Amino acid sequence: MxxxxxxxxxxxxxxxxxxxxxxxxxxxxxxxxxxxxxxxxxxxxxxxxxxxxxxxxxxxxxxxxxxxxxxxxxxxxxxxxxxxxxxxxxxxxxxxxxxxxxxxxxxxxxxxxxxxxxxxxxxxxxxxxxxxxxxxxxxxxxxxxxxxxxxxxxxxxxxxxxxxxxxxxxxxxxxxxxxxxxxxxxxxxxxxxxxxxxxxxxxxxxxxxxxxxxxxxxYDPPRPAQAAPPPLAPAVETREPGAQAAPAVATPAAAPAPAAAVRWVVQPGSTLGFTTAWSGEPIQGRFDRWTADIVFSPDDLDHSKVTVSIDTASARTGDDQRDASLPAPDWFDTANHPKATFTATRFEKTGEGRFVARGQLSLRGASRPLSLPFRLTIDGDRASVRGVTSLDRTAFGVGQGEWTSTEQIPAKVTVRVDLKARRMSP
Ligand code: HEM
Ligand code: HEM
Structure with a gap:
């Protein structure tokens, strides 16, 4: 040395x-x-x-x-x-x-x-x-x-x-x-x-x-998940009439239902989903908590009315970190707008088992007309509804600041309803 x-x-x-x-x-x-x-x-x-x-x-x-x-x-x-x-x-x-x-x-x-x-x-x-x-x-x-x-x-x-x-x-x-x-x-x-x-x-x-x-x-670190996990079994809060005579359904549609149009209770397994994309990669989302007051009959469309109330804080897109930012003011602003509501009061029949529900969607403080075409199958006291529509997220201010640009996330969001309901006994 x-x-x-x-x-x-x-x-x-x-x-x-x-x-x-x-x-x-x-x-x-x-x-x-x-x-x-x-x-x-x-x-x-x-x-x-x-x-x-x-x-x-x-x-x-x-x-x-x-x-x-x-x-x-x-x-x-x-x-x-x-x-x-x-x-x-x-x-x-x-x-x-x-x-x-x-x-x-x-x-x-x-x-x-x-x-x-x-x-x-x-x-x-x-x-x-x-x-x-x-x-x-x-x-x-x-x-x-x-x-x-x-x-x-x-x-x-x-x-x-x-x-x-x-x-x-x-x-x-x-x-x-x-x-x-x-x-x-x-x-x-x-x-x-x-x-x-x-x-x-x-x-x-x-x-x-x-x-x-x-x-x-x-290095390409793992991306946020592209798809939401499958919906949880009871995806919605169902509102069943209790043993007491207490009114089972909430107030918006509580006006006396006309003879023909009847009430329906949403069943577990129903889903309310949305599809968007980020940089061209599809993102499947859903709302975990929502309720629907349904008064509907294919034979009495004039007296049919549907109100869907969505808990905006329950949006999930399959990535916890991304989802945690959705309630922020730039997206759903849930502190100021905890609920989104779709109220449909006009229904049209467009074919066998096919209808369009027309109404207003209130989301993040904006209210805009929205139509929901859907397919309906009724089997006894069970009904199944599948509907798809789309809306412009920017019209509701969902995505503020740099997210108003539609370069990364398009304006169009597809909304998908898959609903199972049971006719309420009179
Ligand atoms: C961002 C990168 C670097 C940081 C943050 C850093 C930081 C430090 C710090 C804080 C010390 C003092 C050690 C102490 O007293 O606790 C030290 C010592 C030293 N570092 Fe670095 N260093 C870096 C990169 C490098 C590189 C690239 C080289 C070699 C080319 C290097 C060579 C040395 C040597 C030789 C000593 C001993 C110096 C002495 O005490 O006489 N370091 N470094
Ligand atoms: C020694 C540790 C770190 C180094 C050397 C470092 C370095 C850097 C550099 C060079 C930039 C780009 C700045 C520029 O554009 O001029 C940056 C941006 C950033 N860093 Fe770090 N960083 C460190 C730790 C962290 C930590 C711990 C966090 C968060 C927990 C963080 C969060 C960020 C964020 C969010 C940006 C983007 C800011 C923007 O929007 O421009 N960094 N960092």
Whole structure:
């Protein structure tokens, strides 16, 4: 062993510090490589952002561990020949990095905790991670302020990190090639020999960073599910007459039903679904909670009336993270508009077993005419109804801000009703 390498071996960071250094460095490079793919409002960008959040929180946890380790363990003594300005610059860069390693994830965490889209964080699609306490509950204006501030900080701090990275790597390389009498690389890359042009550890670092960058540029994280799971068995609240004489059905249609048009009770297994698309990929959704007051007879269309009341917070599209943002003001705004209502008062027969229900749909504070063509089969006191219609989501303000654009999500939403009902005994 030469004098130089023996000295270098003695002045080495501990194994824990070394593993944490290279892991965190690789994850930060990965974050930057991923960050260029998060802007678009596509399912891919959504999935990449979820992955970016997961990796970022991992960096936060590792960095806190590393900081704790650093504060309780002295780093190895620096090469004695290091100039005082070099020593000071190195220390400043190192502490600057600690600030970046903690503030980048923190500002990211603030951003997602105050986002209008209220997308929850599920680390690697599996481990729930809370929003920062106190922020998610703020009033919209205060939330927007925090969000903008955190986003600006996230963007600015990373620029500082680029400068630190430049100085850090330049320092490591200078003391490897230009000034090999003050070796620093062996402190973090065990066994490295200063001055060696073909030092394999440098090649490994370069290859490693390249591989991580390529991974970040091309990795396709799992997308949100494309289809909603099959509807739950009792998809609707049924309203059966109770043993008491209490009125079984709610008020909207409670006016005395004319002789011929009779009441129907919706049966479990009925579904109210919708189909849309995101970046050309179909999304099947459904509402889990809705009720219908049905007074209907094919022979007494004039006195038929149907009112469907939909709990807008029950929309499901098969992806928990995406679904958690649907109640937000930009989509269904369930806090202000908890119910959507379709009231059909005009019915036309268009063929054998075929009808059109005409009425108004009130959704998110807008009311628009809507027609629902449907097929009806009646078998004794059982009826089955299948109807499909479409509506323009933008006419109801479903999708605000950048989502008013129909580039990623079309305006047209197809609505599908599959309803089974039982005639209520008089
Ligand atoms: C974003 C990526 C990186 C970050 C955040 C980072 C961060 C750090 C920090 C905080 C330290 C100080 C260790 C401590 O006292 O706790 C350190 C030391 C060191 N880093 Fe990095 N580093 C990164 C990338 C790199 C790269 C690419 C190289 C190699 C070319 C490198 C080489 C070194 C060396 C040789 C040391 C020891 C310096 C000394 O104490 O004399 N680092 N790094
Ligand atoms: C050390 C960890 C992190 C690094 C290095 C990092 C890096 C970046 C970079 C470079 C950007 C692009 C900024 C720009 O366009 O100028 C970005 C954006 C973003 N990051 Fe991070 N990030 C980290 C942690 C996090 C965490 C933990 C979260 C959330 C929990 C997060 C959420 C976001 C979001 C939502 C954006 C998009 C902001 C936008 O709409 O422009 N980041 N990040």
């Amino acid at each position: 030469t004098e130089l390498s023996r000295g270098a071996a003695a002045a080495r960071y501990s194994a824990i510090a070394i593993v944490l250094h290279w892991t965190i460095a690789a994850l930060i490079v990965l974050q930057v490589a991923l960050s260029g793919r998060m802007e678009a409002r596509t399912p891919e960008a959504f999935a990449v952002t979820q992955f970016h959040k997961s990796v970022g929180i991992t960096i936060l946890l590792l960095s806190l561990a590393r900081l704790a380790w650093r504060l309780t363990h002295r780093p190895p003594p620096e090469p004695a020949a290091l100039a005082p300005w070099e020593r000071r610059l190195a220390v400043a860069v190192h502490w600057g990095f600690y600030a970046v390693m903690i503030l980048m994830p923190l500002t990211g965490w603030i951003m997602v905790s105050t986002s209008r889209f209220a997308v929850p964080t599920l680390l690697y699609g599996a481990v729930p991670w809370p929003h920062l306490p106190g922020l998610a509950e703020l009033a919209p204006a205060a939330k927007a302020m925090w969000n903008e501030g955190a986003e600006a900080a996230h963007h600015t701090i990373i620029k500082g990190a680029y400068v630190l990275f430049g100085l850090h790597v330049a320092g490591a390389l200078k003391h490897h090639f230009v000034d090999p009498r003050t070796p620093v690389l062996p402190r973090m890359a065990p066994g490295a020999r200063a001055g060696r042009w073909w030092e394999p550890r440098l090649a490994a670092v370069l290859l490693g960073l390249g591989a991580v960058t390529a991974f970040g540029l091309f």
